[in-house]
Amino acid sequence: MRAPVRPPINPEGEGDAFTFCGTCAFAPVCLPGGYDKTALARLHMIIEHVGPFPAGTHAFRVGDPFTAVYAVRAGTVKTYVVDDEGREQVLGFHLPGELVGLNAIHPQRYPCNAVALDEVTLCRFSFSAMAALATQVPDLQAKLFDLLSADIARSAVLAGDYSADERIASFLLGLSERFAARGYSPRRFRLTMSRTDIANYLRLATETVSRVLQRFDHDGLVAVDRREIELVAPDRLKHLARRVMRIGPA
Amino acid sequence: MRAPVRPPINPEGEGDAFTFCGTCAFAPVCLPGGYDKTALARLHMIIEHVGPFPAGTHAFRVGDPFTAVYAVRAGTVKTYVVDDEGREQVLGFHLPGELVGLNAIHPQRYPCNAVALDEVTLCRFSFSAMAALATQVPDLQAKLFDLLSADIARSAVLAGDYSADERIASFLLGLSERFAARGYSPRRFRLTMSRTDIANYLRLATETVSRVLQRFDHDGLVAVDRREIELVAPDRLKHLARRVMRIGPA
DNA sequence: CGGCGGCTTGAAGGACGTCAAGATTAGTGG
């Protein structure tokens, strides 16, 4: 059974746009301070708030024609591909405020699957409408260029030949930073993804992820309780991840 | 002595724009068929043809403020970073017609170094001018979105956990395709980069690159003579690279 | 010709994957 390509519209409408969109990638363009009120209104015109969807729901799948970019409003979205040997490659985890689907612009088809890891709510942006609007709102165009450019750097980070320790340390710190940017605790958080997902994302075996987390716990770097994580010694983690971080925020 | 694969550079103005720019990333926007003649003229206004530069010349370095994107007109450009242990990470090789510097939009500083591997000529695009022009020329904006999106996919390819054989096979095939797209032989070509560069790009040891190329030669997949490469059995190479390619041109 | 960087070749070692089993936990139905 295949989930609908275009999820149904959330009947609740725009009334809570500010509470939901405050941390969105488009916040600088959408929210007050963006002087052009009519541009703001037109951007809101092309947004559909969709969901919530239960875990396991797909927003799109490999090969679907590209029509829209999604912003995560709540929950976590995993993007991934499956190779011909049935092995899953996780491309990314997307937290509230982050975008999904920018890599589909070029091939005009989604090059990956996007699935909800927990209950997820999304904003759906028709890309053709947004591109048209961007020609009239330079700030929006600039924001899109910025987001695309940032995504290039992000995918480059994983390409390095880093050790399991480096990968996992930087993964935990990356999540921590992203949670902090959204107002959650950077010290304690809950992993919404399985060890297998983490392993497929970091290009490690699940056993390795398990072992390294165990060792980090034993060495007092973190406190691991199932999917509950506490960063006990963030500084030592940062030291471990220094080579990886060097590339990202250059 | 390098074989003259292409006529020597004429440092004059736009008179030979067509011969030089025919394979450029912006060709669809620049060249006839782009109905908007004035847009074409304005794009040419913001282009500076710079060079030629000898091998070893840097176009920009890590941390330089971002002002321009470069298109390679002739030669090969290597982008790379150096980590704190002095180890070089090659991010990409850029052939004529390809762009360099798009990943600098977000941080507003170049996150890597760009160096000429042989004699290189470039087109320099002031990015602020191009963004301004893009708001008035939707085709240019679309092309920029397209190029940025394609770059995301490109950096994702290297992120997979592929074997040395898979990496090298796909590297050779990738070069072959890009040469073909520019009118050169897809079967025989000359590597402009050293084994060390290839190794740092593919995240392998130089010894591994050497050994795999040697074995490919011995097995009749390729004929290697120093930096001269002939793809003897492209089909078998493609078979080796199938897992990598699955992700790229999805 | 002689030196130097790039390339090749061999041997040893390590980091991670694979295989196999066992331990927890979550989910389900009685």
Add this chain to the structure above:
DNA sequence: CCACTAATCTTGACGTCCTTCAAGCCGCCG
């Protein structure tokens, strides 16, 4: 509320691909 099952996670032993270390070889330029 409690079995029972399936999924997830952990733990251990072993194998392997690639790196590292150490020479030796070539081609190139002074």
